[in-house]
Amino acid sequence: MNTSPKVPIPTLERLATYLRYLLDLEASFVDTISSTEVEKQTGINAAQFRKDLSYFGEFGKPGVGYNVIDLQSRIAKILRVDHDQPVLVFGAGNLGSALVGYPGLAEQHFKVVGVFDQNPRKIGQKLFQIEITDIARMKEVNSVLQARIGIIAVPAHAAQLVADSAALAGVNALLNFAPIILKVSDRVVVRNVSFIQELAVMSYQLALDPVK
Amino acid sequence: MNTSPKVPIPTLERLATYLRYLLDLEASFVDTISSTEVEKQTGINAAQFRKDLSYFGEFGKPGVGYNVIDLQSRIAKILRVDHDQPVLVFGAGNLGSALVGYPGLAEQHFKVVGVFDQNPRKIGQKLFQIEITDIARMKEVNSVLQARIGIIAVPAHAAQLVADSAALAGVNALLNFAPIILKVSDRVVVRNVSFIQELAVMSYQLALDPVK
Numbered sequence: 001m002n003t004s005p006k007v008p009i010p011t012l013e014r015l016a017t018y019l020r021y022l023l024d025l026e027a028s029f030v031d032t033i034s035s036t037e038v039e040k041q042t043g044i045n046a047a048q049f050r051k052d053l054s055y056f057g058e059f060g061k062p063g064v065g066y067n068v069i070d071l072q073s074r075i076a077k078i079l080r081v082d083h084d085q086p087v088l089v090f091g092a093g094n095l096g097s098a099l100v101g102y103p104g105l106a107e108q109h110f111k112v113v114g115v116f117d118q119n120p121r122k123i124g125q126k127l128f129q130i131e132i133t134d135i136a137r138m139k140e141v142n143s144v145l146q147a148r149i150g151i152i153a154v155p156a157h158a159a160q161l162v163a164d165s166a167a168l169a170g171v172n173a174l175l176n177f178a179p180i181i182l183k184v185s186d187r188v189v190v191r192n193v194s195f196i197q198e199l200a201v202m203s204y205q206l207a208l209d210p211v212k
Numbered sequence: 213m214n215t216s217p218k219v220p221i222p223t224l225e226r227l228a229t230y231l232r233y234l235l236d237l238e239a240s241f242v243d244t245i246s247s248t249e250v251e252k253q254t255g256i257n258a259a260q261f262r263k264d265l266s267y268f269g270e271f272g273k274p275g276v277g278y279n280v281i282d283l284q285s286r287i288a289k290i291l292r293v294d295h296d297q298p299v300l301v302f303g304a305g306n307l308g309s310a311l312v313g314y315p316g317l318a319e320q321h322f323k324v325v326g327v328f329d330q331n332p333r334k335i336g337q338k339l340f341q342i343e344i345t346d347i348a349r350m351k352e353v354n355s356v357l358q359a360r361i362g363i364i365a366v367p368a369h370a371a372q373l374v375a376d377s378a379a380l381a382g383v384n385a386l387l388n389f390a391p392i393i394l395k396v397s398d399r400v401v402v403r404n405v406s407f408i409q410e411l412a413v414m415s416y417q418l419a420l421d422p423v424k
Contacts (some may be wrong), residue, residue, distance in 0.1 A: 197228035
């Protein structure tokens with residue numbers, strides 16, 4: 001997939017972290033921050049923060065710092081989370097249902113417009129006002145919905161098939177919760193949410209420190 | 213927190229990825245793999261794979277490759293996911309409920325033994341056989357359960373308080389789903405599951421490639 005050579009992925013990941021932090025600050029009515037404060041709160045080096053922003057122009061005022069609302073809205077614009085984007089959820093099980101009902105998605109303008117499942121007992125039912133559609137109808141339905149982002153919340157054994165169907169339906173960005181490594185064409189971007197792996201890393205770290 | 217200077221965190225993260233891949237292979241009755249196949253399937257460089265393993269001894273046979281079951285069980289042992297570990301879930305809302313019912317946790321021996329919430333209407337009810345307990349009783353209850361790993365699935369505004377209570381209750385490893393940056397002592401390890409951030413990164417990538 002064609003990504004700008006100028007902006008490394010880790011920079012984008014950190015921008016998303018800054019945005020999260022700035023939204024917290026805004027909710028706490030903080031007006032201005034310094035890069036040192038950003039470092040203290042996010043654990044990301046102040047120089048790194050300034051470098052990350054430098055890809056996108058001039059930010060902040062020397063000796064004054066960064067206006068929270070301004071920086072928040074500029075980063076949101078850079079990441080394109082300043083306007084609603086339609087999102088499909090694949091899988092209406094426990095995880096899929098939780099995601100459809102998760103307020104954090106709408107807060108960043110990810111708007112779930114379709115939910116798909118293959119279970120005949122679920123198809124036709126509603127999940128938070130959204131009707132569950134037969135996953136076999138994904139392409140047809142998405143020709144209307146025009147979503148390009150999908151969230152895979154089906155079991156591991158079904159995930160590859162869902163990813164294949166999604167690509168055919170024009171969904172080119174997949175957030176994958178299933179514990180498998182998806183094979184996709186280079187026209188599709190996948191990011192994995194691997195919380196079981198995160199737990200495994202912590203499990204190792206805990207074992208190193210038995211005094212805790 | 214005291215982590216071994218020898219094994220970098222990215223190596224641990226990759227080990228968790230290899231483990232996930234090996235479990236898939238085992239389920240597909242694959243006996244042996246080469247580092248080249250690992251690279252092809254996981255996207256992690258073959259030399260990196262061999263280097264990651266080299267922290268933990270000798271693996272595989274030259275010209276033959278790696279036995280899938282053996283490698284899987286050795287990595288599981290390294291990450292300490294070869295035996296049941298008790299886990300607490302904080303928050304019995306949509307996300308918390310989905311996590312308690314998520315089979316992927318038990319598959320890697322993360323056993324949810326306690327669920328906590330502060331909502332009086334939820335306290336006392338059961339979630340997949342586990343009674344929801346008042347979050348104020350966490351320390352008392354965990355003195356029996358002895359869990360050291362906790363999953364934070366409460367809203368952002370409640371997450372810091374939950375993290376503080378968890379640390380007091382002896383829970384030193386926190387998997388944080390709340391979209392805030394937690395402040396914890398260096399006796400506590402936190403890993404964030406930031407799927408909204410993952411979506412934001414993909415949102416940027418999609419926008420670069422409008423032809424899709």
